[in-house]
Amino acid sequence: MAEIYDFVIIGTGSVGSAAGYYASQKGLKVLELDVAVPPHTQGSHHGQTRLIRHAYGEGEKYLPMLLRAQKLWDELQQKTHRDIFHQTALLNVGRQGTDFIENVEKSAQKYQLPYEKLTGDEISQRWENFNFSDDYVGILEKKAGYLNSEIAIQTYLDLAQEAGVDQRFDSAVQSIDFQDDIVVIETAQQVYRAKNVLVSAGTWVKELLPEMPVQPLRKVFSWFDVADNRLNEDEGFPAYAIEIDDEQTYYGFPGKDGTIKIGQHTGGQPITHRSQRTPYGDYASDKEEVLPLLLQYLKGVGSLNHGASCTYDQSPDGDFIIDQLPGHPNVQFVTGLSGHGFKFASVLGELAAQKAAQEEITTDLSAFKLNRFE
Ligand SMILES: Cc1cc2nc3c(=O)[nH]c(=O)nc-3n(C[C@H](O)[C@H](O)[C@H](O)COP(=O)(O)OP(=O)(O)OC[C@H]3O[C@@H](n4cnc5c(N)ncnc54)[C@H](O)[C@@H]3O)c2cc1C
Numbered sequence: 001m002a003e004i005y006d007f008v009i010i011g012t013g014s015v016g017s018a019a020g021y022y023a024s025q026k027g028l029k030v031l032e033l034d035v036a037v038p039p040h041t042q043g044s045h046h047g048q049t050r051l052i053r054h055a056y057g058e059g060e061k062y063l064p065m066l067l068r069a070q071k072l073w074d075e076l077q078q079k080t081h082r083d084i085f086h087q088t089a090l091l092n093v094g095r096q097g098t099d100f101i102e103n104v105e106k107s108a109q110k111y112q113l114p115y116e117k118l119t120g121d122e123i124s125q126r127w128e129n130f131n132f133s134d135d136y137v138g139i140l141e142k143k144a145g146y147l148n149s150e151i152a153i154q155t156y157l158d159l160a161q162e163a164g165v166d167q168r169f170d171s172a173v174q175s176i177d178f179q180d181d182i183v184v185i186e187t188a189q190q191v192y193r194a195k196n197v198l199v200s201a202g203t204w205v206k207e208l209l210p211e212m213p214v215q216p217l218r219k220v221f222s223w224f225d226v227a228d229n230r231l232n233e234d235e236g237f238p239a240y241a242i243e244i245d246d247e248q249t250y251y252g253f254p255g256k257d258g259t260i261k262i263g264q265h266t267g268g269q270p271i272t273h274r275s276q277r278t279p280y281g282d283y284a285s286d287k288e289e290v291l292p293l294l295l296q297y298l299k300g301v302g303s304l305n306h307g308a309s310c311t312y313d314q315s316p317d318g319d320f321i322i323d324q325l326p327g328h329p330n331v332q333f334v335t336g337l338s339g340h341g342f343k344f345a346s347v348l349g350e351l352a353a354q355k356a357a358q359e360e361i362t363t364d365l366s367a368f369k370l371n372r373f374e
Contacts, residue, residue, distance in 0.1 A: 011201035017156035018349020024163035050342035055108035072346035090144035221263035228300025280307035
């Protein structure tokens with residue numbers, strides 16, 4: 001009879017790679033399965049970087065997880081000396097009184113995060129490349145910044161391997177079944193058995209769990225040449241999340257190594273199959289979607305250098321889905337990360353490992369349950 005793992009992780013990209021490492025530190029016998037070899041360009045984690053905002057426009061319910069996530073990223077960096085987190089500061093901008101800006105400020109106040117509130121004019125005085133009128137406000141988070149997502153995943157996978165975790169990449173899980181309390185996981189090559197399972201399969205989770213209310217969304221980001229040195233990270237330019245007219249949200253990173261990466265969080269194309277995630281440039285909008293930002297609000301950005309396509313696993317309300325399968329509490333899933341999940345990967349992995357180890361979970365996850373869609 002084949003070995004029964006304590007914990008099998010299906011999908012070891014952002015959340016799954018973290019879960020594997022934290023579970024290994026609890027002495028669990030862990031197996032990591034992935035259809036590809038992470039980090040890779042077929043999931044939601046490529047393109048080098050992801051923002052980590054702390055004062056959260058998406059709502060206060062994220063704050064306890066977020067603060068723990070940052071602590072774990074810091075620990076990972078200290079432990080490995082790898083280039084994971086850049087504390088560049090992060091500027092949130094929106095019109096005064098919008099939900100986004102109110103949520104950012106409320107959560108900064110409630111959790112005593114260091115922040116500075118700036119008028120549109122003050123933003124433009126401090127960074128001349130920004131151009132905002134005084135009906136916009138900025139909340140500058142000094143301790144936020146960005147994460148090197150691919151380096152972080154590689155780091156978690158390396159640590160897990162060193163700790164003795166079994167890793168089977170290029171192994172697509174085809175089905176999950178049950179034999180009493182044991183979960184049976186089938187790949188094209190082999191059948192595995194587990195006491196606990198985490199499904200962290202990203203965009204295509206419905207291939208394994210069809211009941212998940214997740215819509216895959218094709219998204220792109222673009223790299224532009226830096227035409228003005230003041231946009232660079234080493235000149236003190238911050239990361240940013242900007243909501244224009246209470247409608248379109250853009251985000252970006254300070255310039256580095258000659259390019260500056262910019263994306264639009266809103267928009268994108270709903271898709272139903274992997275083949276529909278076509279390369280950057282396939283839609284005319286790919287190269288145009290950040291133009292409203294560049295034409296009016298952010299100056300000094302040069303020509304388009306290159307772009308990439310990616311996917312969001314969009315939940316109906318844009319909030320995460322963190323739960324266990326009804327009737328099968330030993331199968332956890334983390335999905336619906338809706339284009340803002342990377343910053344949480346560390347803490348979501350830690351929580352999954354705690355659940356697999358039957359530890360008490362003190363973080364309030366009630367806002368993220370699947371049954372809110374019933
Ligand atoms: C353009 C873009 C910009 C973003 N910007 C930000 C940002 O600034 N800040 C932020 O916090 N978040 C951001 N995000 C969101 C963030 O990157 C995602 O929420 C996060 O990476 C999702 O993590 P995951 O573990 O769910 O998925 P992934 O990292 O994609 O991992 C899923 C893994 O599951 C594997 N898999 C799938 N199916 C199977 C199967 N059947 N068998 C085995 N393995 C399988 C895949 O190969 C993959 O490795 C952005 C996303 C995109 C696309």
